[in-house]
Amino acid sequence: MTPRQKRLWTLVAVLAGLGLATAVALKAFDSNLQYFYDPSEVRAGKAPSGKAIRVGGMVAKGSVVRAPGSLQVQFVITDFAQNVTVQYTGLLPDLFREGQGIIAHGELKNGTFIADEVLAKHDEKYTPPEVAKSLKKRHEGLGADGASATAPAATKDEGTSR
Amino acid sequence: MGTWTWFHKLSSPPHFYRIAGKMIPWFAIPAALCLAYGLYAGLVLAPADYQQGDAFRIIYVHAPAAWLSLMCYTVMAVAAAVGLVWRIKLAHALAAATAPIGASFAFLCLATGSIWGRPMWGTWWTWDARLTSQLILLFLYLGYMALRSAYDDLSKADRASAVLAIVGIVNVPIIHFSVTWWNSLHQGSTVIRRGGPAMPPSMLIPLLVCFLGFTLLYAALASIRVRAEVLRRERHASWLSQWSGRAGRAE
Secondary structure: OOHHHHHHHHHHHHHHHHHHHHHHHHHHOHHHHOOOEOHHHHHOOOOOOOOOEEEEEEEOOOOOEEOOOOOEEEEEEEOOOOEEEEEEEOOOOOOOOOOOEEEEEEEEEOOEEEEEEEEEOOOOOOOOHHHHHHHHHHOHHHOHHHHHHHOHHHHHOOOOOO | OHHHHHHHHHOOHHHHHHHHHHHHHHHHHHHHHHHHHHHHHHHHHOOOEOOOEHHHHHHHHHHHHHHHHHHHHHHHHHHHHHHHHHOOHHHHHHHHHHHHHHHHHHHHHHHHHHHHHHHHOOOOOOOOHHHHHHHHHHHHHHHHHHHHHHOOOHHHHHHHHHHHHHHHOOHHHHHHHHHHHOOOOOOOOOOOOOOOOOOOHHHHHHHHHHHHHHHHHHHHHHHHHHHHHHHHHOOOOHHHHHHHHHHHHHO
């Protein structure tokens, strides 16, 4: 074996070992690398109790209740299998609305999640207002209130596209 | 046989220096055209997103910057490996020339992401898998550059930094797949995705042109930087003194 071949095989061996070690390490720390728990995991007791965690899911339709005269808000987040009720006092991100994916940070107390931070999760999809509007028209069943709540830009240019 | 002699010819510094110089306009002019069209089409002509409004347009800088930060690292690690195994100094020169470009794009990616994250997510920064692994990428670039400059001896700097570059390559697939392997605040990828790109052509085409433009910009910058690196390394070489002597007489 020439020195060059030796170096090449050393490199291949190092990369293989490194890849394997990384894969094993990532597998071992899998639960630590998850950013949030979904409601099913929380209900199944997989999330640690007595310590701050993140819970992520969709804000259930019609579940947002705002206390009049304060920033207190209560809503239900769902993964369409299980639900978690969240209470939060503070400013919500712009994208927060019913049907939107959100991630709440806080603690579970007596079955209610007391959040100290609420972040909106955006998905990978991008849609121009007219397309969103025509999609809404096709799914008329979702109701007119949903259209105005989820697509402010769509209602703005009502007159331009029919 | 033909490609092998071509490869050997290319690895001779004077030849490489000349070729790289000739390539610069072939990269720079298309890069300028692509970026001019792509950025104008993305930032002005493309329709706004129905939820994010105009804020979504940051993707025309953020996503190409993210792509380049990963591509530059891959180029750097492969060049470092070639330099280490085949003892080709020009490969080390390319890796050294690429690092600051990659670091700049990694920083640009993190900065634009943070600016977008504040209004959309509600936070400048969070420690999810994607954001953390991308920050590690920036630190790998900075570590590579710091390690290089810690050595006075060039061949020691080449070898030590090459090992770091090669080890760091494991982070590249982690960054790319972080949003599929674990749940994260960062969304999945829009363009490369099962079921096709999740945006209409009016938004997608400017984005693809921006990807191409930024990639060509890297090629132009790398050509310029690698020439400077060759000059620095070959400053005592006879071809250079002959060449500069000839250039001096011609003036």
